[in-house]
Amino acid sequence: xxxxxxxxxxxxxxxxxxxxxxxxxxxxxxxxxxxxxxxxxxxxxxxxxxxxxxxxxxxxxxxxxxxxxxxxxxxxxxxxxxxxxxxxxxxxxxxxxxxxxxxxxxxxxxxxx
Amino acid sequence: xxxxxxxxxxxxxxxxxxxxxxxxxxxxxxxxxxxxxxxxxxxxxxxxxxxxxxxxxxxxxxxxxxxxxxxxxxxxxxxxxxxxxxxxxxxxxxxxxxxxxxxxxxxxxxxxx
Numbered sequence: 001x002x003x004x005x006x007x008x009x010x011x012x013x014x015x016x017x018x019x020x021x022x023x024x025x026x027x028x029x030x031x032x033x034x035x036x037x038x039x040x041x042x043x044x045x046x047x048x049x050x051x052x053x054x055x056x057x058x059x060x061x062x063x064x065x066x067x068x069x070x071x072x073x074x075x076x077x078x079x080x081x082x083x084x085x086x087x088x089x090x091x092x093x094x095x096x097x098x099x100x101x102x103x104x105x106x107x108x109x110x111x112x113x
Numbered sequence: 114x115x116x117x118x119x120x121x122x123x124x125x126x127x128x129x130x131x132x133x134x135x136x137x138x139x140x141x142x143x144x145x146x147x148x149x150x151x152x153x154x155x156x157x158x159x160x161x162x163x164x165x166x167x168x169x170x171x172x173x174x175x176x177x178x179x180x181x182x183x184x185x186x187x188x189x190x191x192x193x194x195x196x197x198x199x200x201x202x203x204x205x206x207x208x209x210x211x212x213x214x215x216x217x218x219x220x221x222x223x224x225x226x
Binding site for chain 1: 219
């Protein structure tokens with residue numbers, strides 16, 4: 001079975017631009033979460049999607065938004081990029097809501113200049 | 114809110130040395146506790162977990178015991194290998210609400226031959 005795949009692996013954007021990051025969840029997983037990991041820090045929860053509906057959100061502004069598609073893949077969109085948005089963005093999927101195990105992707109490294 | 118505190122590194126050990134990484138948490142209710150490992154250039158991998166007090170999680174020679182009285186979940190390994198070099202994250206998931214994981218800042222371990 002395939003794991004969680006994220007694209008692109010690296011990205012450089014200019015302040016003020018918009019970016020879309022993509023995640024393909026592991027086969028059979030219907031819950032997807034997104035995390036932001038700043039350099040030298042632990043991952044911070046952005047939001048989670050379960051069956052195409054947002055199911056919880058962390059302390060991130062509305063310019064961070066997401067989607068989940070019928071095949072359970074997901075997108076993270078960030079508008080009006082700021083320098084502090086530079087981080088590793090991790091996607092994690094799990095088989096069902098409430099299941100404790102999450103499979104993480106390798107992440108997308110976003111640099112905002 | 115919920116939080117996780119880990120001992121900060123980086124830490125360098127010689128092969129076959131004993132490893133302890135301290136982790137304490139603050140949470141309401143009865144959280145589940147996890148250790149994740151991140152190898153260079155990769156996403157997070159679940160190392161072990163414990164879902165209730167006095168549970169011991171174990172995997173690949175690593176162990177951690179859920180101590181509710183001291184709100185701790187320290188990671189130990191009796192004899193580390195060069196291949197254990199990675200960043201280790203302690204995390205919790207609390208009951209109710211979103212299924213988010215709350216992570217500590219992580220500790221980088223380097224094991225020299």
